[in-house]
Amino acid sequence: MSLKVNNLSGGYGQLTVLRDISFTVPNGTLTALVGLNGSGKSTTINHIIGLLNPKQGTITLNDCLLTQQPIAYKAQIAYIPEQPVVYEELTLKEHLSLTMATYHLDEKIAWEQADKLLKIFRLEDKLNWFPTHFSKGMRQKVMIVMAFITDAKLFIIDEPFLGLDVIAVNDLLTLIDERKKQGVAFLLTTHVLHTIEKHADQFVYLKDGQVAAQGKMVDFTSLVPELTVGEG
Incomplete structure (x- = not known):
């Protein structure tokens, strides 16, 4: 049971960006999706979350065909x-309530989880704040809290470390490790591989819209000699 991308080709309109991409993200693991700018990472994610329709191939998650x-x-x-996506007219509390309603969560359990996460990311006294008062880093933390109150089986996280302070980065990695132990799968893109090299189980390296290499994270340097860890 996992995310399976099989022979995916796709892009925008008549423009084909991805060509015959295949990889799997097993449950209970973190897969790093890496590549230089323009390699196809964002296009891949947009297909996986359903914003773009494949020209060819299939995407399944735990046997559900997209x-x-x-x-x-x-x-x-x-x-x-x-880039955090927030609603300027909603408070932090209302953002969390909206997430709970969207995912049909048990509010009592969800708020217990939310309270823990708010304390971890030092947002517990900001429930009545509107996004206009939040820095980029705080908005990023709001997105993290909203995601981690859910019971999602797959987390897709795009460049999560750019706006976070060192403490928040470590807190996020701890949450990821905890959810992995519960069987949750993670697909994460990053340009700072050294931050996750001890937490990632495998990698998929994209180049010019194709999978140029993939394998265990410990083998990244040998399989992708043109990049050193930290430049991905």
Whole structure:
């Protein structure tokens, strides 16, 4: 049971960006999706979360085919984008309530989880704040809290470390490790591989819209000699 991307080709309109991409993200693991700018990472993510339709190939999550069971498929995903997406007219508390309603969560259990996460990321006294008062790093933390109150089976996290302080980075990695132990799968893109090299189980290296290499994270340097860890 896992995310399976099989022979995926796709892009934007008539432009084909991805060509015959295949990889698997097993449950209970973290897969690092790496590549230089323009390699196809964002396009891959946009296909996996259902924003783009494949020109060819299939995407399944725990036996749910995206094109045939889109609601059941997407209900299993929590997505944290590189640029935080918040509603300026909603308070932090209202953002969390909206997430709970969208995922049909038990509010009592969800708020207990939210309270823990808010304390971890030092947001517990900001429930009535509007996003206009949040820095980029705080907005990123809001997105993390919203994602981790869910029971998602797959977390897709796009460049999560760019706006976070060192303490928040460590807190996020701890949360990822805890969820991995519960069988949750993670697909994460980053340009700072040294931050996750001890937490990632495998990698997929994209180059020019194709999978140029993939394997265990410990083998990254030998399999991708053109990049050193930290430049991905």
